[in-house]
Amino acid sequence: MQQAEDFRAESQALAAVLQDLPEADLHRVTLFKDWTIDHVLGHLHLFNVAAETSLKGAEDFGAFITPIVQQMQSGKSILESQFGWLDGLSGRALFEAWYAGSESCADAFAQADPKARVKWVGPDMSALSSITARQMETWAHGQEVFDLLGVERQEQDRIRNIAHLGVSTYGWTFINRKEPVPEPAPYVELTGPSGVVWTWNEVQEDNVVRGPAVEFAQVVTQVRNIADTGVETAGATAAKWMEVAQCFAGPAETPPAKGVRYKA
Structure with a gap:
């Protein structure tokens, strides 16, 4: 494997x-x-x-x-x-x-x-x-x-596994918060550390998440607020997802506020 x-x-x-x-x-x-x-x-x-x-x-x-x-x-x-x-x-x-x-x-x-x-x-x-x-x-x-x-991690394209997990748990994010799942799921377009572009879901220009794969992974794992990343959204559904995204199990967690998680 x-x-x-x-x-x-x-x-x-x-x-x-x-x-x-x-x-x-x-x-x-x-x-x-x-x-x-x-x-x-x-x-x-x-x-x-x-x-x-x-x-x-x-x-x-x-x-x-x-x-x-x-x-x-x-x-x-x-x-x-x-x-x-x-x-x-x-x-x-x-x-x-x-x-x-x-x-x-x-x-x-x-x-x-x-x-x-x-x-x-x-x-x-x-x-x-x-x-x-x-x-x-x-x-x-x-x-x-x-x-x-204060160390910058040297990221590799294996980050795709975490990005995929983030996309796959779109529905779980809302179900875990006891909220209806907005449909359809946003189109996701991410750029890996090597420059390769990965995409998920059907193309929708009015419902999309785009940005660096590493920073998307930071958002869905809740180690950064989206405002502290270069991840961009279009449409209310995509914006709402990125505000509360959670790719890990357990009770619904609140993502960190803007500016509270950072490299020393």
Whole structure:
């Protein structure tokens, strides 16, 4: 599965900026909900292991995820719920565990049937969708790390996987907010890092989203407000979507306000 290699590359890109970072810097606070880099790595590590465990079957996945879900149901945040599982793992040791786990997860999905159904916290999904979601989350949470460190990430055309996920979750964005889904879905035209142009949906000049694929991905993963990007819209439907777009699972979230997420 190429998407497994794309996830691996995304993890390696994040690891490269953290590899030589002093231990104390792993505890610096990012612009995402006051999470530290350490919190980000713990979150990614937990759900990478969860995804790899899902390939072993429903029983194994259920045994792994049930204690985490129970903590969230008791009122703990998703961040607080990871601490028990990590059992004190943090800093450089957590970085090493996360990186080794990302490689193991990539190896497992590289050998998996893309169409195989796997369990997840929400609805079941294909193995292909699962590893794409791991790339998306690694890239999205990686953004706050790159931002904090003042580093410009060298983007590659594997960003198309995340852009495709963003387009595919158009309906989900509204359903998740308990709102009717406006039809038809906007035409989407995005330019990848290499200059290649990707398109989705039927051409409509009065209902369109255009711009850099990387910045579109920033909007749908809610790491940037659309006003802080070069993404442009035409038509009320496209504008509304980009105001609330959410390509990840979980309760409806409010995108960051203009200017609050940025590179240091």
